[in-house]
Amino acid sequence: MKSKISPSMMCTDLMNVEEEISVLEEVGVDYLHIDIMDNHFVPNITLSTDFINAVRNKTSVPLDIHLMINNPEKTFHLYKGCNKQDIICIHYEATKHVQRTLVMIKKLGARVGIALNPGTPICMIEDLLSDIDIVLVMTVNPGFAGQKVIPSTLDKIERLRKLLDQAGYTDIEIEVDGNVSFENAKIMREKGANIFVGGTSSIFNKDASISDNCKRLKKIV
Ligand code: DX5
Ligand code: ZN
Numbered sequence: 671m672k673s674k675i676s677p678s679m680m681c682t683d684l685m686n687v688e689e690e691i692s693v694l695e696e697v698g699v700d701y702l703h704i705d706i707m708d709n710h711f712v713p714n715i716t717l718s719t720d721f722i723n724a725v726r727n728k729t730s731v732p733l734d735i736h737l738m739i740n741n742p743e744k745t746f747h748l749y750k751g752c753n754k755q756d757i758i759c760i761h762y763e764a765t766k767h768v769q770r771t772l773v774m775i776k777k778l779g780a781r782v783g784i785a786l787n788p789g790t791p792i793c794m795i796e797d798l799l800s801d802i803d804i805v806l807v808m809t810v811n812p813g814f815a816g817q818k819v820i821p822s823t824l825d826k827i828e829r830l831r832k833l834l835d836q837a838g839y840t841d842i843e844i845e846v847d848g849n850v851s852f853e854n855a856k857i858m859r860e861k862g863a864n865i866f867v868g869g870t871s872s873i874f875n876k877d878a879s880i881s882d883n884c885k886r887l888k889k890i891v
Pocket of ligand 1: 678681705814815816847849851867868
């Protein structure tokens, strides 16, 4: 499966977002990962739907919208106008009626993602495979950039890939988010992930330029 990179916009320099987006666009990233947090589902507040609209006006790069909010379905009217390559991803625990919520995403016209926290077992989504396009495996607990990978999540990627393939869902993609460093990305790729969220551990580290970091990550995955 083709590898894709998805820079985490919460790790950009917010005073220079426009400039950084044009660098990312030029280097050819596959998505822009936008973290929406509500201080209820996770203990932090980050980007907003206004940010999504502002980014959409500046670029045609597909958006990878990661909703770390309770009852995400209550905000879906705000994502009208998303295009069919965009991803809208919710967390398994974030709503009581997860299958209904996934169908609502499909109706919005976006690709459908479901995210698993490090403590959420794969079996929770076994009955949802026909409703999704992407599984986002959180490799840290969601909420903050700059954390260390939780080792058990690496094996989880491998177990998930196996389960998807055995069940005939070979086209469901596995995205990884959290401490996707250059070293970890290689391991995650080997385990079966193919969409890589790059934050402070890779694309936005201060060791090299954003563009060099993107090229390096692309080469690795
Ligand atoms: C939360 C975020 C973080 C972060 C990833 O969902 O997506 O995981 O920006 O960047 P790192 O972990 O590399 O700082
Ligand atoms: Zn994220």
